Amino acid sequence: MKEPCFQQIEVDISLKLLKAGKHVLQEKPAAASISEIEKALSGYNSIRANVRGQPIWAVAENYRFEPAFVQSKKLMAEIGDMMSVQVIVEGSMNSSNPYFSSSWRRNFTGGFIFDMGVHFIAGLRMLVGCEVVSASATTCHVDKTLPPPDIISSNFQLENGCSGVFVMVVSSRSPKACGKLIIFWRVVGLKGTIQIERGNQNGRQGYTVLYYTADGQCKSFFYPFSGVTDEFKTFIHDIQEAKKGNGHEVEPRLSYIEGARDVALLEAMMESGSKNGALVHVKKF
Template sequence: MTGDGDGRAGLPRIAVVGAGIFARTQYIPRLREIAHLVVLKAIWSRTQESAKAAAELARDFAPEIECKWGDAGLEEIIGDSSIMGVAVVLAGQVQVELSLKMLKAGKHVIQEKPASASTTEAETALSIYNSFPNQFPYKPIWALGENYRFEPAFVESSKLIKDIGDMMNIQVIIEGSMNSSNPYFNSSWRRNFVGGFVLDMGVHFIAGLRMLVGSEITSVSSISRHVDMALPPPDNICSLFQLENGCAGVFVFAVNSRYYGESMEQKEQFK
């Protein structure tokens, strides 16, 4: 494996597919922090201008970074055997398709949330992914970039909850404020995504809920509404759900609040 001339010859090489707000403000800074562990070899965008702008942000820790753009650029990343892993940081509508292309090429993938545009797409993609072991000497890893699973508070809370007692019921209440001051307010893919900001933001809290209670959701019934016409529908949702352990709970989420706050309560029956 060729090196960068700075003693990092043996490090794994990765590519970032996507050069939007999240890739520029989150992925590049985090990759800078772990530049001693991985080499950012390439970054891709739909346009040359966008790819070059993002690459310049990473030039200080990845001096030999390559700019890729368009269909030809994607094919170059897919065909580059030195790239072991790819971060897919694109619009939610196209992430699964791109992730599968990279996985089929034998590359490990970390894909940003949301995991898919629908349960049908997710089930189909998982079926394809599960067929890969017969095609490669190893199965490429497909990971979802859901950060709440790694938040120290959630990790520690999940340990403590197990020792408190029997769970009686759960209330999850989130009041989000998505307005013009938020950099994602005008994000076109989020506005055109089924579920809008409720889905885009809500997956974090569902991930946190599942981690804390240590039990999967088996049934759910919801009512959604569209109140703020400046936001895509729906902008608030009220749900009743049941866990596989029999416990019931409510999930209330609004993205049109004037202020931001959240409450995740779990009432326990102590023995």
């Protein structure tokens, strides 16, 4: 009998806690597959119908709370109609990385691409503000010390008709990538362009936001990391408001559904890769 992966165990524990009336903030990803998510949501809906207090099930996805994404999302209205979206990730997952030996990250389909990829998908979805409807991808497995795949290149289409690319490499040996991640999100609009890139300023790690206007100007903003702190604060606030019984609406960025949508998109890309680039429609939640 196949041993359950860490994500399945985490979901099972979360459901037991929710059934006991406890609020849960679960680590990402929401689950290891769409089929597991469907079972989890069915269980959660049953719990909500039978447990008093409407226990909150949240997924800890700090990218949706990083100030760089929150502020860039506000700037999106300034760049006009979207014409192109790019997400590029280059990392070096080797023995010097503390996550390299994490056995549970190797026990589900997609390995490090899946485990880390949901972060970058969350950033993509947060920034563009609409869903991806389909994807076509190729995957490769070059570094045999890593679980497959270690490279994914995907074309995708948003529901607003705009297309984009998602490229992620976790086995890079580039000197710039050793020991850190090279990553950026770039949205080209009719009236301007927004780019978010990982970096540091004055010894602080965070994101630089570049806003290119139609007249050739470039504005730059730096936002230190604070997504983890902000998501915890929001979760605590939601619990406090829920206790009051005033019909408070839980912050949607924390919802299990949002985490499910991240998984659905990444799974569609990997499914396409296993089918030699066949177009795959993203499961809707």
